[in-house]
Amino acid sequence: MTAFDSPADSPWIRRYAPAPDASVRLVCLPHAGGSAAFYTKLAKALGPDVDTLAVQYPGRLDRxxxxxxxxxxxxxxxxxxxxxxxxxxxxALFGHSLGAVLGFEVARRLEAMGRAPLTLFVSGRNAPSRHRREFSHLLDDKALIEQVKALGGTDPRVFEHEELVQLALPVIRADYEAVDGYRYEPGPLLSCPVTVLNGTDDPKVSPEDTDAWREHTTGAFDSVVFPGRHFYLVDRHAEVTDAITRRLVDLTSKQRI
Incomplete structure (x- = not known):
């Protein structure tokens, strides 16, 4: 079985550590400019107990x-x-930055279809009701590159290759435009639990922004903070994996009761 196998033979889904016997699937949604490969290490760490589906947005790498x-x-x-x-x-759903607000909207749609997720993990993003426009997609190339560098999460060597930078810029700009154009529409609250993960020194998300996520669900809410900035989950991979695992184990155990 390859990373591309899926019931729907979908170009959107990557399985870097297929776990066909797992009782739960975790859908991982990348950040702006990111790709499914960002979650390769997490997928391997969670298997075989969790079947991780990493999402590949259109317009990048093989797409x-x-x-x-x-x-x-x-x-x-x-x-x-x-x-x-x-x-x-x-x-279950896990989204970082752009992926967090996308995960929220996906969860809403799944619940409306009667297919509510077990839980939603949101990382590095303020609550939908506290969305603020940043207009980052309107920056010139140099300023946009500097912003991406400042956030971290991208191998610095990438910026040494002009060809790679020119391939990445349209993707980053399009993703920023998608986030910037987002408008939260009030509606039914989620019923699934929501767990917020964030870095202590994330310049994009305040504690108030984090706490506001509790307003979007009738289910359980908790918040976990790790040392680090916006891409804390790269340096704190083991701790993040443990936090996800413990919550998924608890949820699936309750399902079996």
């Missing part, structure tokens, strides 16, 4: 010829359609 999606609502609609074949067992 570079697929049109970029600059509207987050459209991205959520398209992704939900791809995930339905995977909901034959418990499904």
């Amino acid at each position: 570079r010829h697929d049109p970029l999606i600059k509207d987050l609502a459209e991205l959520a609609d398209r992704l939900v359609a791809e995930l339905v074949p995977w909901t034959d067992r418990g499904i």
Whole structure:
């Protein structure tokens, strides 16, 4: 079985450590400019108890010829359609930065379909109700590159290769446009638990932004803070993996009771 195998033979889904016997699937949603490969290490760490589905957005790497999606609502609609074949067992969502707000919108859509996720993990992102426009997609190339460098999460060697930078810029700009154009529409609250993860020194998210996520669910809410900045989860991989594992084990144990 390869990383590309799926019930729907979908170009959206990557399985870097297939776990066909796992009782729960974790859908991992990348950050702006990110790709499914960002979650390779997490997928291998969670297997075989968790079947990790890393999402590959259009327009990057092997999907570079697929049109970029600059509207987050459209991205959520398209992704939900791809995930339905995977909901034959418990499904959880993990999203970092752009992936966090996308995960929220995907969770809303799944609940509306009667396929509520077991839980939603959101990382490095303020609550939808506290969304603020940043206009980052309007920066010139130099300023945009400097912003990406400042956030971390990208191998510094990438910026030494002009060809790679020119390939990455349209993707980053499109993703930033999708986030910036997002408009939270009040509606039914989620019923699933929500866990917020964040770095202590994340310049993009305040404690108030983190706490506001509790307003979006009737389910349980908890918050976990790790040392680090916006990409704390790279340096704190083991601790993040442990936090996810413990919560998924608890949820699946309750399901069996």
